Amino acid sequence: MALENPSQIADREYHNSSKMTEFLWRAIQDQRTSINIKQSINQPLIEIMKKKKDEDFKQAKFEVIDKLTSEQSRYIALACEKGASSWLSALPLEQYGFALNKQEFVDAIALRYNFAIPGRSETCVCGEINTQDHSLICKKGGFVSIRHNTVRDATASLLEKVTYGVETEPHLLPVCNRTLPSGSNISDGARLDVAARGFWTPLEEAFFDIRVLHPGAMSNNNKSFGENVFRP
C-alpha cells in the first residue's frame, strides 16, 4: 500500500530536512532581516533527494516482491494496475459512497491482497469451502450477479446523464429466420443489459452488455494483465 514505516525512514527524512532548511538557519544565525526564498532553495539538491527516495522505494518494493508466492505477486501486479488504487486516495465523500466504515475498509484490503476476509462463513451455500476466489465464481453465492448488476446500474445511471431512453435489461426483438454469428442469443425473451438512445449517433439505439472479470480466477492464470486482459 506504499505506506512507509516512519522509524525506518526517519534518519533519511531528518537528513533531507536539515539540508533543505540549511539556508533558513544560516539566515537566522547571520541575523538577516530579509531572505529570497526562491533563490535560496537548492533545486538540484531537491532532485537528488527525490531520486534517492524513489530508488529506496523501488528497492524496498523488489525486496517485498521477492518474498511473495506467484499467486500473491499476481495480486500485487493487479493492485499496481492503473486506477486500481484510486479508491485508496479518493476523498471519503459520503454522498458518492466513498466513505468506508471499518469493516468495509478491512474487506476491501483483504480483496485487494487476497487475504482471508475476517468473519466470513467457512462453507458456501453450495457446500464448497468458502474462499475469496470461490465467492467470486460461485453462481449460487450471489456475488457474481451482485457485481454484474452494480456495474450495469452504474453504467445506466451514467448513460442517463448523456443519452436518453435508457433502459436496463430491455427485451430484444424476436429473431425471425435470420442467421446470426455463432454464440448469439436467439431465444425468445433474450435481453441485454442496458439500452440507450443517441450514444453513437443521434436517435440510434445502442445496446450494452456488461461483463465482470475475476482476474484471480484459475481460468485467468495464464493470461497477462494490462491492456490485453482488460480490453476486448
Ligand SMILES: [Zn+2]
Ligand atoms: Zn459456492
